[in-house]
Amino acid sequence: MAVPLIQFIDVTKSFGTDPVLKGLNLSIYKDEIIVIIGKSGTGKSVLLKHIIGLVHQDSGQILIKGIPFHQLSVEEKRSFQKELSYMFQGNALFDFMNVYDNIALPLVENSNFPKDQVKEKVFTRIKQLGLNGAEKKFPAQLSGGMRKRVALARALVTDPKIVLFDEPTTGLDPVRKKNVHSMIQEYQEKFEFTAVIVSHDIPEIFNLVQRIAMLDDGIIQFEGSKKDVLDSHSKILNAFIEGEDV
Template sequence: MKKPLIEFENVFKKFGRNQILNGVNLSIYRGEVTTIIGKSGVGKSVLLKHIIGLLKHDSGRILFQGQPLSEMQKSERKVFKNKISYLFQGSALFDSLSVVENIALPLKEKQSLPAAEIKKRIRNTMEKLDLRDIDDKYPSQLSGGMQKRVALARALVTDPEIVLFDEPTTGLDPIRKNAVHSMIADYQKRFGFTGVVVSHEIPDIFYFSQRVAMLEEGQVIIEGTPQEVQQTTDPAVQQFIRGLESRRDDLTGMHTQLQGEKRFLEEMGRLERHQVVFSIILFSINNIEEINETIGHAEVQTVLKNFSVQTLNRLRITDICLRYGLDKILVVLPNTDIDQAQMVCDRLAKELKAEDIIGIRPSPELCFSVDAGFAEAQQGMQIEHIVAIAESAQNELLEFKVC
């Protein structure tokens, strides 16, 4: 059995007469993104601040690799703190320091690196986060989205093992919001850090988290994989998820995963009762990491948005399009067998033009390539099953060259 990296054991915290944490039990595993959801004011940020030691719990234990944080020696605590970074809800950038000075601060103050090495690491991090031409600007001269990215750069520049994100997308537009989510997923894969995210962004958090926990009345009422949380019958969890989930994905304008799955079940019901066949097409962007790195996360989200709009425009009104992950789009085609599904794929491959999709600055020799896999539904199939078949049978390659 996997051992948790960070573990909350019956943690209590009170502010005045307000009992905020009321016996929290939670496990955070190494190399995973754990997202904490819950209503506003329920104590999500308080929980996060306990990990880094900004707040002290009244009772209970918080363990790091099995060792209670409160019993750590000063030197052990220093080692622990050096492994961890915190991205504040309001960015918390030093407003009297420039962007470069902000990012350099943790390196200059804490590590005895030569100036050239510091410069190199700052440059690398800034490039990865698409922060260009703002070196000497001050935080107040930047937009909210840009400030978040500078704060993210400051959090990542020390190569932390654990990154805590306190509502990283509050106040961002859909493209920037999705870019931040994609960044978290992307960098988590690339740097392999353990992420703890506090967020309201449903359903997006289900795309990039490996574990989700919900906090309600000071306790974790559910903890598990995104699927487990989405499929739970707990009325409080369902009410929260459904209450927050919009009917359409705000970036692509498509159905959200939960809405789409509902429609899928309706089609499955028609198939079982009236033998009305239906098929699916799964589009997956197969080089998202490469293009993220080349043209930046925000631009990739623009491409994804354009691709979705162009695809939606070319489908029938009865077809159901849903976002099935950060880089996957699922189309359910009612009254369509597998041959007709292939024809739809062929038609889309011919009709979709690069210029309609790529609304971004050119970058030579970069291809935005999308795989399209299709499959016909059989009675009793689960959505995950048919998606797996479509994924394994990817046989169309739609390639759009950005030149």
């Protein structure tokens, strides 16, 4: 069995007196698409924030390629962070920046690329995601689907090895949701990054991913393939998929 790219071992996290993660165990493998499902407020976004380093666990370990994160050197930690990209829920585009500047932001903030290389990378993503002619427009001038594409272009402009998607289809109609799913699948195959998706798009999201993990009551209650989901006798999993309360 391959060593997981990222592994959570008995990870706990509380905010004040409110426990969110209660001994979470999860493995994420290189170049896969994995979806994290579960009810609202169960800690799915908190899980993502542990990966990107915005939140730190109270106990337990997070391993990167088999090595506890705290044992990595400063340079190794920095290198791992550079491999990450995050597509925020609601896109998190800056209204006062045009499309070009929104996409270029990670390059301008976190690298020493000269302007001509920034321009080349940004326009490559603009072309790849069908945003030609929109580079001078502002987010308020774009449709919901186009704003999603701008957010994805920004997430991919640094050539990341791992992309975290927090509810990437929030606020979209069924047709645009399907388009975003297809877009993620297409670019994951093209650029071969590891994709971790938090989503409520059940069961549509299952057609996109290799593995599914369900987070409930602070732990992973189920982890497996689409076939494993269909064959599962888990009451919590099946109730969630059917939209029932448990």
